[in-house]
Amino acid sequence: MTLDAIDRRIVQATQAGLPLVPEPYADIAAALGLTEAEVIARLAALQDRGAVRRIALAPNHYALGMTANGMSVWDVADDRVSDLGAQVGALPFVTHCYRRPRALSEWPFNLFAMLHGESRSEVEEKRARVAAILGDACRGHDILYSTRILKKTGLRLRDD
Amino acid sequence: MTRPLRTVLPSDALDATDRAILNALQDGFPLTPRPFDDAGAALGIAGADLIARLTRLRDLGAITRFGPFFDAAALGGAFCLCAMAVPPDCFDTVMTQVNAHPEVAHNYERTHALNMWFVLATDTPDGIDRTARAIENETGLRVMLFPKLEEYFIGFRVQA
Numbered sequence: 001m002t003l004d005a006i007d008r009r010i011v012q013a014t015q016a017g018l019p020l021v022p023e024p025y026a027d028i029a030a031a032l033g034l035t036e037a038e039v040i041a042r043l044a045a046l047q048d049r050g051a052v053r054r055i056a057l058a059p060n061h062y063a064l065g066m067t068a069n070g071m072s073v074w075d076v077a078d079d080r081v082s083d084l085g086a087q088v089g090a091l092p093f094v095t096h097c098y099r100r101p102r103a104l105s106e107w108p109f110n111l112f113a114m115l116h117g118e119s120r121s122e123v124e125e126k127r128a129r130v131a132a133i134l135g136d137a138c139r140g141h142d143i144l145y146s147t148r149i150l151k152k153t154g155l156r157l158r159d160d
Numbered sequence: 161m162t163r164p165l166r167t168v169l170p171s172d173a174l175d176a177t178d179r180a181i182l183n184a185l186q187d188g189f190p191l192t193p194r195p196f197d198d199a200g201a202a203l204g205i206a207g208a209d210l211i212a213r214l215t216r217l218r219d220l221g222a223i224t225r226f227g228p229f230f231d232a233a234a235l236g237g238a239f240c241l242c243a244m245a246v247p248p249d250c251f252d253t254v255m256t257q258v259n260a261h262p263e264v265a266h267n268y269e270r271t272h273a274l275n276m277w278f279v280l281a282t283d284t285p286d287g288i289d290r291t292a293r294a295i296e297n298e299t300g301l302r303v304m305l306f307p308k309l310e311e312y313f314i315g316f317r318v319q320a
Contacts, residue, residue, distance in 0.1 A: 003235060011235065017227035020211050020218070022194055040191050043228065047191070051234035057185040057214075058225040063169050064182075071270065071277070082310060089312025099310040100241065107274070107304070112241075142272070150267035151259045151278070 003051065006034070010042055018055070061095075066116040070123045070143040072130060073109035075102070080137040081111055087133050088113050093126050108140055120145065169220060177205060181213055182222070232281055239265075239281050240288045241306040243274040244299070251275075257298045263291045274304065 003011065009032050018024045025043070026036040046052040061069065076084055081099055088111070089097035096114040113130060117123040127143055134141075174182075180203055190198045196214075197207035205213075217223045232239045246254045251269075258264055258278060267278035280288050292303040 011228075011230060014228050015230065017225055018189075020196075020215050020226075022196060022207060022211065024195065025191070025193065036193060040193070044191050046228075049234065051231055053229045053231050054187070055189040055191065055228045056187065056226075057182065057189075057223055058229075059182050059186065060221055060224045063167060063221045064174075065168055065171070067168060085310065085312040097312040098308040099312075100306040100308055103304050103306075112306075144270040144272045144274075144277070146268040146270050148269040150255050150269055150276070151264055152266050 003046075006032075006038075007042060007046060007051075010034075010039060010046075014043075061116045065118050068117045068120045068123045068145070070115045070117075070120070070127065070145045072113050072115050072127050072143045073141060074111040074113070074130070074134060074138050075108040075140040076111045076134055077137045077139070078110070084134055084137055085111055088130055091126075091129065091133075093117065094130070109142065115143070167221060169222060173220060174217075174222065177203070178213060178217060178222075181210065181217070185214075185226070233285075237281065237283045238285045238288050239279060239308070240292075241308070242278050242280055242292060243304045243306065244276045244295075244301050245273050246276045246299075246301060254299050254301065258295055261291055261295065263287060 010028065013028050013032055019027045021027055023036070025039045028034075029036045029039040032039070043052060043055070047054070085097060085099055088094055093116055094113045095116065096112070098112050099110055100112055102108055102110050111134075115123045115126045115130070117126055123143070123145075127141075131138065131141065184203055185199065189195055192198050194207060196210045200207045200210040203210065214223070214226060218226065244254070244258075254276065255267070258276065259267055261280075263280045263282050265279045265281040267276065269275060270277050280291050282288055282291060288305070288307075292305060295301075296303050
């Protein structure tokens with residue numbers, strides 16, 4: 001997929017967030033010298049093509065009391081991982097649930113699910129719920145707690 | 161604007177309407193001329209009230225982002241989760257070397273022999289390998305790549 005120059009300018013104008021004003025798309029349009037209708041149509045087209053996954057809010061888990069986060073990792077039978085991954089991803093406390101490649105022999109895990117909770121014991125309870133869903137399709141698992149955020153910035157397109 | 165990442169809000173900071181907003185707007189936001197009015201109507205509040213509450217939630221640090229979420233691959237770029245096993249006595253040096261790359265979007269210290277986990281976000285697919293090799297050359301340590309092969313939906317809900 002390629003973005004044309006106008007799409008790219010819209011991405012750059014909105015990647016830090018939408019303005020919190022009654023007519024945000026008109027604001028963006030005015031800044032870019034476009035019409036509101038064109039900004040809306042182009043964002044809708046980007047959404048249809050999957051370049052915009054969704055327009056939405058991302059909560060700050062930590063600020064909301066979810067101070068424990070564990071990256072749970074699972075070694076799930078290849079022929080069942082897609083089905084079971086979808087069930088795990090649907091759990092309300094799971095974010096960022098992905099199938100990723102194993103790195104044998106040191107890393108046997110192919111399903112990654114980020115678990116959030118108010119404490120590690122709450123995360124452990126949630127881990128047990130994931131384990132129950134995976135059942136005998138899972139041959140091993142681990143959980144990696146984050147001890148420090150070393151860096152956090154968003155996706156940024158270069159200004160070029 | 162500074163948003164405190166690692167501060168927990170007092171439990172009375174959010175009321176039921178704030179929690180309903182946090183839950184509802186994770187799923188999507190209208191592409192209409194007056195989207196706050198439309199999203200507010202579904203929540204039983206006026207658009208101006210929704211804007212005021214989102215502004216407050218953002219300033220409190222309860223929201224990390226509000227706007228379009230772009231797919232790096234669809235924009236012609238790539239994302240990749242990476243991990244390194246960093247010896248404790250050179251952890252801070254390696255952290256500085258890794259974080260100096262603008263392609264490193266997030267970086268977390270985690271409880272595992274693979275103790276440094278970061279996400280690379282690059283403008284082009286070959287930027288992932290190039291950046292990983294550069295980090296290996298600078299640090300003398302191996303960078304393991306865990307690209308996503310499949311994604312299962314992302315959900316997170318605060319208790320309403």
